[in-house]
Amino acid sequence: MQESVMYLHGMVFLLGAAHTLRVNGHVRVDIFYRSFSPKKQAKVDLFGSLLLLMPVNIFIFMVSFDYVMRAWRVMETSQEAGGIPGVYLLKSLILLFSFTMLLQGIAEVIRNVVKLSLDKPLSKAENQ
Amino acid sequence: MEYISLLMFLAVCLVLLLGYPVAYSLAGTALIFAGVGAFFGVFDTSYLQAVPSRLFGIVSNQTLIAVPLFVFMGVMLEKSRVAEDLLLAMEQVLGRLKSGLAVSVVLVGMLLAASTGIVGATVVTMGLLSLPTMLKKGYSPSFACGAICATGTLGQIIPPSIALVLLGDVLSSAFVQAQLNMGIFSPRSVSVGDLFVGALVPGFLLVGMYLLYVLVFASRHITPSLEQSDQAPISVSALFAALFPPLLLIFMVLGSILAGFATPTEAAGVGATGALVLAIINKQLNLQKLKDVMMSTAKVTSMVFLILIGASIFSLVFRGFGGEELIQELFTRLPGGVFTAVLLVMVVIFLLGFILDFIEITFVVVPLVAPVLLAMGVDPIWLGIMIAVNLQTSFLTPPFGFALFYLRGVAPPEVKTSHIYRGVIPFIVIQLILLACLAIWPNLVTWLPYLL
Numbered sequence: 001m002q003e004s005v006m007y008l009h010g011m012v013f014l015l016g017a018a019h020t021l022r023v024n025g026h027v028r029v030d031i032f033y034r035s036f037s038p039k040k041q042a043k044v045d046l047f048g049s050l051l052l053l054m055p056v057n058i059f060i061f062m063v064s065f066d067y068v069m070r071a072w073r074v075m076e077t078s079q080e081a082g083g084i085p086g087v088y089l090l091k092s093l094i095l096l097f098s099f100t101m102l103l104q105g106i107a108e109v110i111r112n113v114v115k116l117s118l119d120k121p122l123s124k125a126e127n128q
Numbered sequence: 129m130e131y132i133s134l135l136m137f138l139a140v141c142l143v144l145l146l147g148y149p150v151a152y153s154l155a156g157t158a159l160i161f162a163g164v165g166a167f168f169g170v171f172d173t174s175y176l177q178a179v180p181s182r183l184f185g186i187v188s189n190q191t192l193i194a195v196p197l198f199v200f201m202g203v204m205l206e207k208s209r210v211a212e213d214l215l216l217a218m219e220q221v222l223g224r225l226k227s228g229l230a231v232s233v234v235l236v237g238m239l240l241a242a243s244t245g246i247v248g249a250t251v252v253t254m255g256l257l258s259l260p261t262m263l264k265k266g267y268s269p270s271f272a273c274g275a276i277c278a279t280g281t282l283g284q285i286i287p288p289s290i291a292l293v294l295l296g297d298v299l300s301s302a303f304v305q306a307q308l309n310m311g312i313f314s315p316r317s318v319s320v321g322d323l324f325v326g327a328l329v330p331g332f333l334l335v336g337m338y339l340l341y342v343l344v345f346a347s348r349h350i351t352p353s354l355e356q357s358d359q360a361p362i363s364v365s366a367l368f369a370a371l372f373p374p375l376l377l378i379f380m381v382l383g384s385i386l387a388g389f390a391t392p393t394e395a396a397g398v399g400a401t402g403a404l405v406l407a408i409i410n411k412q413l414n415l416q417k418l419k420d421v422m423m424s425t426a427k428v429t430s431m432v433f434l435i436l437i438g439a440s441i442f443s444l445v446f447r448g449f450g451g452e453e454l455i456q457e458l459f460t461r462l463p464g465g466v467f468t469a470v471l472l473v474m475v476v477i478f479l480l481g482f483i484l485d486f487i488e489i490t491f492v493v494v495p496l497v498a499p500v501l502l503a504m505g506v507d508p509i510w511l512g513i514m515i516a517v518n519l520q521t522s523f524l525t526p527p528f529g530f531a532l533f534y535l536r537g538v539a540p541p542e543v544k545t546s547h548i549y550r551g552v553i554p555f556i557v558i559q560l561i562l563l564a565c566l567a568i569w570p571n572l573v574t575w576l577p578y579l580l
Contacts (some may be wrong), residue, residue, distance in 0.1 A: 005397075010187040012196055012426050014434035020430040026149035027431055029483055033147020048148030052156025056441070059159055060179065067180035094183050117205070 003084045010090055014097040018104040039116060046112035053105040060098040066091055131452030132170065136161045140442065141483075151438030151487055161334065165449065175448035182440045188392055191297045191320055192560065196429040198290050201377075202246035202401040203421045204427075208407035210374055211240055211253045217370035219261065227346030229262050229428040230275050234342055237279025238335045240400050242382065243374040243399075248534050251280035255538040259570055261568035271349035271544045274551025275342060276440035277531040278558075281523040284486065285332040285516050287324035288381055293392060294490045295512050296320030302498035303508045310503055318508040320392040321385055323516075325577040326509040330517060330566060337558050344555075373409075377402045432487055439491035446496065446497075456500050466504045470511075474518055474563070481522025485530055489519060513573045514566055521559050526550045 017102045033041060070076075077085035077128055136158065143153045165171025186192065205211065215236050222228035222235075225297055240250045254276045262272040284291045300318050307315035317469045369397055381399040384390040390398065407413040446452070480489055494515060502508055523531040526549050566572055 005193060006190070009193045009196060013430045014187065016426040016430040017434050020427045020434070021149070022425070025427040025431055026151060026434060027487070028147045028149050029144045029153075030147050031483065032145055036147070044146050048146070048152065048156075051160075052143075052148060052152040055158055056152055056155045056438075059176075060183070063176060064180040064183065067184075090187065091180075091184055093187070094180060105454055111207070120264055 003078060003080065007084065007086075007090055010093055014093045015100065017097060018100040020097060021101065021108070023105045042112045042115040046116065049105050049108045049112070053108070054102060057098040057102040061095060061102070064091075064094045064098070068095055074110060130450040130454040131507060132161070133446050133449035133454060134164065136446065136449065137451075138168065139461075147438055149163040149434075154435075154438040154488075154492065155441040158260050160402070162448065171448055173444075175444050178444055179441060182444065183437060184438070186436055189297065190391075191293065191300075192433075192436075194288075194293045194393040194396040194424055195290055195432060197325050197393070197400045198288060198293065199246070199428045200421065200425045201243075201396065201399040203248055203424050204403035204407055205243060205374070205377075205416055206246070206249040206253065206402070207421055208410050208412035209411070210243075210406060211236070211250070212257060213256050213370040214239060214374060215254065217367050219258070221367060226350060227269060227343055228437075229265060229267065230342040230346050231339060232270075233258050233262075234279045234335065234338045237276075237282050238286065238380070239371075239374055241279075241282035241284075241289070242541040244380045245403070246290075247281050247283050247531055250283055251277060251531050251534040252538050253445045254280060255535045259406075259535075259539060259543070263540070263543075266350050267346075268349040270550070270551035271346070273535060273539065273548040274541060274553070274555050277524055277529075277535050277548065278555030279338060280455045280531050280534070281520050282331070282335065284520040284523065285327055285513075286396065286519040287327050287333060288385070289327070289516075290432075291486050291519060292323045292327060292512070293320050293396075293491070294487065295494065295516055296323040296392075297325070298494045299498055299508050299512050300500075304501050305438055306499045306502035307440070309499065318512075321346065322381075322509050322577045323512045324385055324392060326513050326573045327516065329572050329576055330513055330562065333565070334517075334559070335564050337431075337562060338555070341554060341558060373406045377406065396451065435487050435490050438486070439495075442492060443495055452496065452499075455496055459497075459500050459504070466501075469501060469504060470514070470567075473501065474514065477515060477518050478521060478525075482520065485522055486519040489522065490515075492539060507570065507574055508568070509577050510570045510573045514563065517559060517563050517566065521556050524556050524559075 031042065036044065068088070071091045074088075075085070075092070076087040077083070078087055080102035139161070140154060140157045144150060146153075162171050162173070162176060166173050207392060215232070218232035218236050219229060219577050222232040227229065237250060237254065240253075259276060263269060267528045275563055282290055296319060300320075303318050304315045381395045381401055384398060385392055385395045404413070405479060407417075459472075462468045462472065477489055477493060480493060483491075498511065523529050526532055529552075532552065536545060539548070
């Protein structure tokens with residue numbers, strides 16, 4: 001019961017992060033970004049996704065893979081008495097997190113490439 | 129080689145300014161540095177092996193579970209119009225006084241801070257409801273905007289506040305680390321609850337200073353309008369109906385923490401449930417609204433925790449490059465010892481507040497400097513509250529002050545952005561005065577927590 005809260009909590013942000021990226025809900029320092037033209041914003045997002053987001057998630061996936069597999073091998077259970085015997089599942093969320101983020105990152109790359117390849121200037125509304 | 133860590137810090141600041149989401153700017157830049165460093169053999173990649181257990185540590189951290197719960201509580205209260213009822217009732221009671229509107233804004237801001245603690249929601253609500261009335265009554269736009277923005281940020285310091293939960297978590301691990309470094313192997317601990325208690329006196333002091341300022345200077349900023357007050361006096365029962373629900377919620381959440389019945393996380397659960405019940409009683413809850421509240425809770429929570437993930441990767445790499453030793457060395461070499469060290473940190477946090485907001489500063493800067501300061505003998509609760517008050521200004525300092533954005537979003541077009549910027553200056557000064565007072569009389573913070 002105690003630990004179910006932790007499982008729910010972990011799911012909220014590890015699985016919600018990719019959706020938040022999709023709806024542009026992650027904080028930016030937008031002093032300059034705000035005044036960029038839509039094309040320039042698309043460039044920042046394209047290169048940010050390629051150089052920052054995708055490497056980080058590939059890295060998190062790779063470095064966590066063994067860690068999670070170790071938990072699976074022993075079917076790791078909670079250290080608390082009466083805890084949920086599913087710590088390996090909880091840890092798997094880390095892989096799922098980096099995987100969904102990577103997918104959304106690829107989607108962002110495609111979206112921004114399309115934006116940049118359009119000839120006509122973009123309006124602010126289309127840029128969302 | 130330690131200087132690479134400083135170089136990395138500067139590089140991160142530059143990348144941040146481009147505007148890509150903060151979490152990935154932090155983690156991505158750090159990884160690039162780590163990669164290049166490992167290639168040239170100046171970075172030990174074993175530091176990065178700690179990443180998965182750090183991530184799992186974030187998931188299984190009991191204290192941080194309070195964050196989504198408090199967010200849920202705040203968003204729910206916002207959507208169930210508790211704030212609106214409160215504001216309208218207070219305005220009717222105090223509206224007859226000359227500075228009554230401004231006083232009611234400060235008082236409602238305090239109550240909202242103690243119940244929801246979400247800066248954006250408070251500023252938007254007051255900006256939509258109070259600002260037009262204040263302008264109509266002849267308040268100067270800058271004065272009205274300043275009062276609304278500043279009281280909106282009270283949620284930062286008045287417990288229960290999400291900022292204090294995050295700070296408390298960072299500080300408690302910093303405190304343990306500092307003691308272990310000093311060779312104390314049964315370290316004392318500091319909890320989020322301690323910070324909540326410590327924030328009470330400074331929080332009310334700040335409200336008092338705001339009220340004083342508003343009462344003294346309001347007359348200068350109000351041009352008397354010809355318009356007669358046409359409001360009917362409010363009935364006692366209507367005032368009670370507006371005041372009772374938030375007061376009850378504050379009493380349950382804060383009371384259970386202060387009395388030692390509940391940890392802040394448990395109290396946050398109480399608050400979230402309470403907000404849900406209030407919404408049902410007010411007949412404001414339907415399935416669609418519940419869905420909206422849960423969606424925005426998930427988004428805000430993801431945003432906060434993704435920054436935490438990004439910041440923890442950044443700080444691992446920073447440590448890998450020997451950045452911690454560098455900071456430690458810098459602080460011990462400073463003339464004037466602890467005082468100049470704290471002063472330096474405060475100035476840096478204040479300046480960073482112009483471009484970053486509290487979450488990033490809490491997760492990136494505080495873990496780097498807090499262990500060193502605490503090892504120098506600084507009281508952890510006092511340091512936490514000093515940082516919290518200081519971070520409150522980051523909401524008000526242009527160009528990247530959240531409270532200013534939120535108000536700009538809802539303010540009528542005749543209010544210029546320069547009005548908002550000018551209006552908050554006196555309130556920033558008040559916050560800095562409070563900071564100075566807390567520095568001179570640390571007992572203002574530490575007296576209550578050590579009494580309980």
